[in-house]
Amino acid sequence: MSSNQVIRWILKPAIFLASLGPAAWLVWALGGMFGYWEPPSGLSPNPLSDITNETGVWTLRFLCLTLFVTPLRRLTGWNAVIRFRRMTGLFAFFYGSLHFLIYSIADRLLSLIDFPDGVLSSDTARRWAAAIGEDIYKRPFITVGFTALMLMLPLALTSTAGMIRRLGGKRWQALHRLVYASAIAGVVHYWWLVKADISRPRNYAVIVGVLLLFRVVWARRRARKPSPVHAPAITPSS
Amino acid sequence: MLIKRPSDIRSSEITEKKVYLNRREFVATAAAAAAGFGVLAGSNQLIEAAQPAPHGRKLEGVKKSPLSTTEKLNSWQDITTYNNYYEFGTDKDSPSMLAKGLKPSPWNVLVDGECAKKASYHLEDILKGQALEERIYRLRCVERWSMVIPWVGFPLSDFIKRCEPTSKAKFVEFTTLADAGQMVGVRSPVLDWPYTEGLRMDEAMHPLAILAVGLYGEVLPNQNGAPIRLVVPWKYGFKSIKSIVKIRFTERQPETAWNKSAPQEYGFYSNVNPQKDHPRWSQSVERRIGEFIQRRTLLFNGYADQVSSLYTGMDLNKNY
Numbered sequence: 001m002s003s004n005q006v007i008r009w010i011l012k013p014a015i016f017l018a019s020l021g022p023a024a025w026l027v028w029a030l031g032g033m034f035g036y037w038e039p040p041s042g043l044s045p046n047p048l049s050d051i052t053n054e055t056g057v058w059t060l061r062f063l064c065l066t067l068f069v070t071p072l073r074r075l076t077g078w079n080a081v082i083r084f085r086r087m088t089g090l091f092a093f094f095y096g097s098l099h100f101l102i103y104s105i106a107d108r109l110l111s112l113i114d115f116p117d118g119v120l121s122s123d124t125a126r127r128w129a130a131a132i133g134e135d136i137y138k139r140p141f142i143t144v145g146f147t148a149l150m151l152m153l154p155l156a157l158t159s160t161a162g163m164i165r166r167l168g169g170k171r172w173q174a175l176h177r178l179v180y181a182s183a184i185a186g187v188v189h190y191w192w193l194v195k196a197d198i199s200r201p202r203n204y205a206v207i208v209g210v211l212l213l214f215r216v217v218w219a220r221r222r223a224r225k226p227s228p229v230h231a232p233a234i235t236p237s238s
Numbered sequence: 239m240l241i242k243r244p245s246d247i248r249s250s251e252i253t254e255k256k257v258y259l260n261r262r263e264f265v266a267t268a269a270a271a272a273a274g275f276g277v278l279a280g281s282n283q284l285i286e287a288a289q290p291a292p293h294g295r296k297l298e299g300v301k302k303s304p305l306s307t308t309e310k311l312n313s314w315q316d317i318t319t320y321n322n323y324y325e326f327g328t329d330k331d332s333p334s335m336l337a338k339g340l341k342p343s344p345w346n347v348l349v350d351g352e353c354a355k356k357a358s359y360h361l362e363d364i365l366k367g368q369a370l371e372e373r374i375y376r377l378r379c380v381e382r383w384s385m386v387i388p389w390v391g392f393p394l395s396d397f398i399k400r401c402e403p404t405s406k407a408k409f410v411e412f413t414t415l416a417d418a419g420q421m422v423g424v425r426s427p428v429l430d431w432p433y434t435e436g437l438r439m440d441e442a443m444h445p446l447a448i449l450a451v452g453l454y455g456e457v458l459p460n461q462n463g464a465p466i467r468l469v470v471p472w473k474y475g476f477k478s479i480k481s482i483v484k485i486r487f488t489e490r491q492p493e494t495a496w497n498k499s500a501p502q503e504y505g506f507y508s509n510v511n512p513q514k515d516h517p518r519w520s521q522s523v524e525r526r527i528g529e530f531i532q533r534r535t536l537l538f539n540g541y542a543d544q545v546s547s548l549y550t551g552m553d554l555n556k557n558y
Contacts, residue, residue: 046330106530110530111523113531139518141518197324197428
């Protein structure tokens with residue numbers, strides 16, 4: 001087996017499956033909440049809060065992993081690692097979307113309390129949308145969290161090889177620098193949400209800060225040297 | 239002849255105290271690093287399981303109270319595994335795991351300030367001859383969740399009267415134990431330890447305000463503020479200070495822990511008020527633990543009939 005095949009048939013599927021771990025835990029937790037089976041032992045008496053928090057934290061973890069790929073590649077010279085970046089990026093978007101969905105239901109939909117026309121009705125839809133919109137407008141930590149997710153949306157949509165070709169490497173790469181803004185917004189979202197113990201958001205701030213510092217240092221070096229020595233890493237990983 | 243035997247342990251092998259005290263964090267960090275950014279490791283919630291408190295000694299002669307609510311109770315498991323008690327860590331489940339280190343006996347409460355009976359009171363003396371009542375109260379946390387909890391305790395006013403406060407006593411200040419040896423959370427400066435809280439004298443004398451020493455007819459578990467805590471059901475949960483070691487009568491409004499930490503978010507009064515949003519979230523609804531659809535939060539947590547007269551003429555938006 002060539003190293004190419006090892007990556008394609010062993011490493012990538014293995015990482016894909018591992019990345020679904022938190023989603024599997026989520027299914028376990030949801031099933032436990034509705035009494036289908038024993039809930040995971042770590043689930044608190046406030047499981048809706050648990051699953052909201054967990055999916056949010058996993059979004060940040062996958063964003064950090066995604067931002068770690070390029071520094072890892074450049075520091076170790078292990079170029080093949082770039083082939084995992086799309087997957088970790090898409091998992092960040094996946095968990096971010098789940099996080100937003102769970103918040104929308106657990107926090108916003110269930111706060112409507114009364115459903116005069118039944119839960120599935122246009123009245124519910126209208127009030128639900130208003131409740132989400134009001135939160136995004138009124139609460140800075142929701143605003144910035146929603147921004148973090150929205151910044152990931154164009155990246156997820158243009159993650160295919162076809163889109164890279166269509167946009168052209170330079171423009172595609174420029175667009176995908178939005179991930180920096182998304183990661184920063186994600187950390188701010190976490191920071192603004194905690195009551196007093198900032199230790200966890202601070203850890204993520206340090207990690208994201210270090211990972212972005214690499215980019216700043218490289219950008220400065222590039223600016224000094226007129227001819228860039230590295231090729232942009234945009235090869236699709238199919 | 240003086241024979242100097244070398245110590246069994248070289249000083250270089252002794253772990254520096256700071257490192258030793260932070261060993262949990264160190265282990266956590268090392269574990270996260272080993273798992274590669276924590277991809278394979280879950281958060282603490284996933285690894286460690288909360289532990290409901292072991293059942294304790296039954297309290298004798300507990301009377302029912304007409305002030306109790308008839309709503310459905312939260313379970314022993316809910317009440318003893320989902321706690322905000324930052325002296326034992328900031329996760330909801332950490333007090334259930336870490337509060338075992340607390341020694342609730344022997345226990346003294348120091349009474350000080352503007353009163354005639356300044357003294358250090360043994361808990362046994364506080365409880366001697368004191369009738370205990372079951373008070374089933376709603377508890378509304380400032381974080382938008384709530385529970386129904388069957389406390390066992392006695393009116394705070396009973397104890398205050400014994401202390402004989404002077405006419406200068408306008409407020410009561412309460413202080414929680416802050417012993418880093420027993421309380422790991424105190425080692426990190428999340429709040430300005432010790433935790434303090436306060437009530438206006440008329441609030442403290444209100445019949446709903448109790449000192450609780452039990453839960454579900456049993457001695458209060460450590461994670462719920464053993465051996466003696468305040469319960470003020472019309473205020474957000476953090477006002478109901480736990481593991482009290484000091485009660486001081488003051489002329490001036492005392493400083494309170496959360497107010498010092500974030501004055502624009504947590505005022506001195508902190509009455510439950512659905513109209514007054516927390517700067518970062520709405521307070522108009524809450525999630526009762528064990529339920530999915532949320533409930534409307536009620537003014538003074540549903541105790542408006544009993545307590546609103548305390549605040550006549552006060553702007554509750556300003557005095558939040």
